Amino acid sequence: GIQVEQSPPDLILQEGANSTLRCNFSDSVNNLQWFHQNPWGQLINLFYIPSGTKQNGRLSATTVATERYSLLYISSSQTTDSGVYFCAVEGDYGGSQGNLIFGKGTKLSVKP
């Protein structure tokens, strides 16, 4: 099955710093989503981005489908950005199952 690798596994930033999170995947995908999991466990949608570039405030994401990676950029980080960031993909199997395959996440800690 498709493999999803995220890096780095852990990241500590000072408030105000910028960061880049990476997601590599092993096969072509129909769907790629970035999530932020808050300390209470809620998965919050950040981007649906199987290809191209999107921006939402201080966050932006780029997926280069042909090279099988996606990047999540966080600018001017805030303490509320802390949590675990997950990349999840849906494999392109023709008759898609719809289920997402998640990476292990990047745990981000933003210090004041």
Add this chain to the structure above:
Amino acid sequence: DTGVSQDPRHKITKRGQNVTFRCDPISEHNRLYWYRQTLGQGPEFLTYFQNEAQLEKSRLLSDRFSAERPKGSFSTLEIQRTEQGDSAMYLCASSSRDFKETQYFGPGTRLLVL
């Protein structure tokens, strides 16, 4: 649109007991998914429904697990004869008719089996 809701939010049970969780998807979303997440890991797919039909089940879903989605609305996930290894967060998600659309997740049910 009130989002995906799950009930209960927390459940503590003794080994061997049966438990049932409920998920209410976003209204008019025809796809509903169940995932399980253990500490330090990403969520893992369990099963999904399109309307009332259960179309796919992961090998993680042993015969002690059963899921239903009567009338294509809410869904239930039942675990029979719980084991300590079933302790995890159980997450439900839903998406719209177009299978390439975003999956929206509920707050999860955290299960602890003693």
